[in-house]
Amino acid sequence: MKKILALLLAAVMLFSLAACGGNNNDTSTPDGSNAAPAEDLKVGFIFLHDENSTYDKNFIDAAVAACKNMGVEMVQKTQIPESNACYDAAVELIEVEDCDIIFADSFGHESFLMKAAEEYPDVEFCHATGTQAHTANLKNFHNAFAHIYEGRYLAGVVAGLKLKEMMAADSTIVPKMGYVGAFTFAEVISGYTSFYLGAKSIVPEVTMDVKFTGSWYDETKEKQAAQALIDGGCVLISQHADSMGAPTACEAAKVPNVSYNGSTEAACPNTWLISSRINWIPYFEYMITQVKNGAAIDTDWAGTLENGAVALTDLGAAAAEGTAEKLADVKAKLIAKEINVFDTANFTVGGKKLDSYLADVDTDADFTKDTEAIENGVFYESKHRSGPYFDIEIGGITLLDRNYG
Amino acid sequence: MRKTTTVKHREPLIHIAKRDDMAAWQAWLIRLAAILIGFFVMSAVLTALASTSSGKDLSFGDILERLSRSVFGRLFEGKFSQLWKFLQETAVLLCLSLAVTPAFKMKFWNCGAEGQALFGGLAAMFCMINLGGKVPEPVLVPLVILASIIGGAVWGVIPAIFHAYYRTNETLFTLMMNYVATQIVAYYVYANGQGSNVINPVSTGALPVIGGQQYLLNVLIVTLLTVLTYVYLRFSKQGYEVSVVGESQNTARYIGINVKKVIIRTMIISGALCGIAGMLLVAGKDHSINTATVGGQGFTAIMVSWLGQFNPYIIAAMAALVSFLQIGAAGAADAYFLNSAYADVMVGVVVLCLVACEFFIRYTVKFRHSKKGGALA
Numbered sequence: 001m002k003k004i005l006a007l008l009l010a011a012v013m014l015f016s017l018a019a020c021g022g023n024n025n026d027t028s029t030p031d032g033s034n035a036a037p038a039e040d041l042k043v044g045f046i047f048l049h050d051e052n053s054t055y056d057k058n059f060i061d062a063a064v065a066a067c068k069n070m071g072v073e074m075v076q077k078t079q080i081p082e083s084n085a086c087y088d089a090a091v092e093l094i095e096v097e098d099c100d101i102i103f104a105d106s107f108g109h110e111s112f113l114m115k116a117a118e119e120y121p122d123v124e125f126c127h128a129t130g131t132q133a134h135t136a137n138l139k140n141f142h143n144a145f146a147h148i149y150e151g152r153y154l155a156g157v158v159a160g161l162k163l164k165e166m167m168a169a170d171s172t173i174v175p176k177m178g179y180v181g182a183f184t185f186a187e188v189i190s191g192y193t194s195f196y197l198g199a200k201s202i203v204p205e206v207t208m209d210v211k212f213t214g215s216w217y218d219e220t221k222e223k224q225a226a227q228a229l230i231d232g233g234c235v236l237i238s239q240h241a242d243s244m245g246a247p248t249a250c251e252a253a254k255v256p257n258v259s260y261n262g263s264t265e266a267a268c269p270n271t272w273l274i275s276s277r278i279n280w281i282p283y284f285e286y287m288i289t290q291v292k293n294g295a296a297i298d299t300d301w302a303g304t305l306e307n308g309a310v311a312l313t314d315l316g317a318a319a320a321e322g323t324a325e326k327l328a329d330v331k332a333k334l335i336a337k338e339i340n341v342f343d344t345a346n347f348t349v350g351g352k353k354l355d356s357y358l359a360d361v362d363t364d365a366d367f368t369k370d371t372e373a374i375e376n377g378v379f380y381e382s383k384h385r386s387g388p389y390f391d392i393e394i395g396g397i398t399l400l401d402r403n404y405g
Numbered sequence: 406m407r408k409t410t411t412v413k414h415r416e417p418l419i420h421i422a423k424r425d426d427m428a429a430w431q432a433w434l435i436r437l438a439a440i441l442i443g444f445f446v447m448s449a450v451l452t453a454l455a456s457t458s459s460g461k462d463l464s465f466g467d468i469l470e471r472l473s474r475s476v477f478g479r480l481f482e483g484k485f486s487q488l489w490k491f492l493q494e495t496a497v498l499l500c501l502s503l504a505v506t507p508a509f510k511m512k513f514w515n516c517g518a519e520g521q522a523l524f525g526g527l528a529a530m531f532c533m534i535n536l537g538g539k540v541p542e543p544v545l546v547p548l549v550i551l552a553s554i555i556g557g558a559v560w561g562v563i564p565a566i567f568h569a570y571y572r573t574n575e576t577l578f579t580l581m582m583n584y585v586a587t588q589i590v591a592y593y594v595y596a597n598g599q600g601s602n603v604i605n606p607v608s609t610g611a612l613p614v615i616g617g618q619q620y621l622l623n624v625l626i627v628t629l630l631t632v633l634t635y636v637y638l639r640f641s642k643q644g645y646e647v648s649v650v651g652e653s654q655n656t657a658r659y660i661g662i663n664v665k666k667v668i669i670r671t672m673i674i675s676g677a678l679c680g681i682a683g684m685l686l687v688a689g690k691d692h693s694i695n696t697a698t699v700g701g702q703g704f705t706a707i708m709v710s711w712l713g714q715f716n717p718y719i720i721a722a723m724a725a726l727v728s729f730l731q732i733g734a735a736g737a738a739d740a741y742f743l744n745s746a747y748a749d750v751m752v753g754v755v756v757l758c759l760v761a762c763e764f765f766i767r768y769t770v771k772f773r774h775s776k777k778g779g780a781l782a
Contacts, residue, residue, distance in 0.1 A: 050744055050745050051744070052744075075739075075740070076739050076742070077739050078738075078739055078745045079735070079745045081695075081697045081700065082603060082695060082697075083690075083691040083693065083695065083697070083698060084606075084690045084691040084692070084693075088486075088490050091486050092478070092486065092487060092490070095478060095479070095484050095486045095487070096474065096478045096479055096484070096486075096487060107603060108602065108603035108695070110603075111603075111605045111606050111693070112606070115606070183602075404595060
């Protein structure tokens with residue numbers, strides 16, 4: 001027994017010596033790569049999950065690319081829940097890592113990030129998808145989002161052209177699309193409505209059924225919802241949820257699919273048409289540039305087709321002929337504002353044209369409708385704040401169910 | 406005849422014998438060695454992985470420095486924010502571990518700490534939202550605490566009653582109650598959420614900040630609970646009853662202990678402690694609630710309680726160890742762009758070493774030729 005003890009003790013001592021040795025080396029060579037000079041910027045990112053989530057991966061990839069392009073150091077905290085853990089992570093990034101800019105990627109991070117922003121007025125805080133910056137009265141807290149409805153409108157154009165091609169080949173086809181959404185709230189409603197209006201600009205008689213899963217990521221539910229829509233006569237499917245559920249259901253049923261947040265071509269080579277997504281690189285580069293130059297960051301920054309924040313993938317093999325040309329044409333018209341996605345001339349509510357709509361722009365507990373969103377016959381989405389607020393149910397779209405969370 | 410039937414009996418090359426002669430300090434030395442071996446092996450693996458993923462030539466020392474920096478921050482520069490976060494994480498994990506301990510001593514497998522804490526937290530949140538502004542703060546805060554204790558106790562006592570009177574399986578029952586609690590919280594968040602599944606932080610009814618440190622009060626509360634749990638289990642009559650029921654329910658009945666009463670009473674205590682943990686998270690940290698508020702620590706607590714051998718002081722050390730590994734490895738994984746799952750792997754391997762080393766404490770390995778039968782572990 002003594003022998004073993006002696007051996008164990010020796011092992012422990014050896015290990016601890018090695019550890020001490022390591023530490024000593026470390027302090028004597030002040031880690032050249034880690035300790036950046038004071039004038040260099042350091043950006044800290046807070047992510048809800050990690051790269052296994054398509055949502056976070058979209059942010060992480062952009063963060064890595066933007067920091068590399070701008071030559072600044074990036075520090076990340078992954079798996080940060082929407083709780084005080086977000087505040088703790090921000091404090092750690094500032095106190096321990098000396099970050100000059102903090103970015104968080106999830107809606108629920110906002111209040112906790114604002115708490116840190118109040119305590120650290122010298123650090124800039126940027127938050128994606130949030131809604132409170134324009135009312136928070138904090139100079140160093142900013143929201144950002146993109147006019148993703150324009151991307152979805154373009155994806156809808158691709159869907160419309162596909163429908164037209166299918167109808168030309170088979171005159172019995174009824175142009176009805178299906179849409180799998182996560183929750184029945186503005187971000188999703190704005191998304192599917194713009195998609196529908198894009199398709200309607202090509203096929204005026206198109207209709208659409210929508211089902212909600214009540215989750216941002218639930219492969220089984222998304223698959224079942226897509227299958228139910230297909231069984232209900234939908235001949236083309238799109239979705240706003242993060243799993244491969246709907247695309248794979250479409251591939252199995254040979255129904256064309258428009259995806260979101262990146263290409264699903266690898267898994268669905270025969271049915272994938274196109275995908276729209278938000279490219280965060282322009283925003284990250286913008287916020288870093290502003291801080292480098294000592295300039296203010298916009299309280300609400302909205303990415304557009306023009307600045308590259310609203311991005312479309314290449315077309316899938318299943319897309320109709322001539323799609324690329326039409327797409328380029330519509331995109332140019334959207335940028336030139338010749339086409340407005342939510343032009344009230346293009347949709348009806350309860351059979352009537354909409355002349356006025358008060359949207360819930362300022363966050364409050366009672367969801368008060370506070371801001372007139374229609375000007376000159378156009379509902380201006382993401383104008384009064386970057387997060388979407390179009391939440392109107394328009395003619396031609398049928399909600400088969402609702403899910404508020 | 407006799408000669409031919411005699412089979413020469415060969416001793417097996419190795420055989421394992423039970424031992425019970427090891428002194429406590431020797432056993433702890435072995436456990437310590439197991440922890441260190443697990444820790445250093447996993448740190449070495451981390452060094453290799455991190456060097457690959459970050460493209461830097463990292464030394465073992467870099468990794469150790471990174472681990473401790475993630476947990477303790479820049480202590481020597483007078484920045485204590487990280488240390489407080491570590492203490493807070495440890496305090497909540499410890500509180501949950503203390504909570505399941507009386508139940509475990511009674512051999513009542515309470516796997517419902519997660520749900521009991523969540524329900525206690527929900528009760529606290531409910532008071533903070535609905536009574537906030539209507540009741541003065543000095544009255545509201547004790548109400549919040551009381552509500553969380555009752556909430557946790559109710560969630561804990563339901564499976565206990567069914568177990569005591571109808572002999573339902575307590576493991577399954579408590580496990581299922583976790584899902585029920587999660588769904589109730591999910592519904593509550595939907596009903597009170599502002600748009601997209603988030604309850605914005607509420608300041609009314611929150612635990613007061615003492616000494617300018619948000620987590621100080623939490624840490625003090627759990628420290629007090631640790632001592633109280635120790636005294637309760639070790640020196641009180643009720644603590645003794647818990648041990649007897651755990652050893653043998655028949656013996657307990659024979660000496661006149663009301664087993665049903667002990668089971669129900671102990672689970673009320675267990676649930677109440679979980680409720681306090683939930684309150685520490687809701688009223689002492691987040692000021693909000695969602696389904697991930699407890700974040701799986703209710704399950705980690707089961708392991709911590711076992712590792713601590715149901716002794717509150719050792720449990721405190723184990724909670725600190727597990728928190729250290731969780732925070733340190735997660736920080737290192739983030740720093741070197743590794744997947745955050747590495748933290749779970751690291752905690753898992755260290756705990757596995759700790760569990761596996763019990764073999765060398767309880768058994769001795771004997772070789773055929775060793776005349777004395779000495780152990781060779």
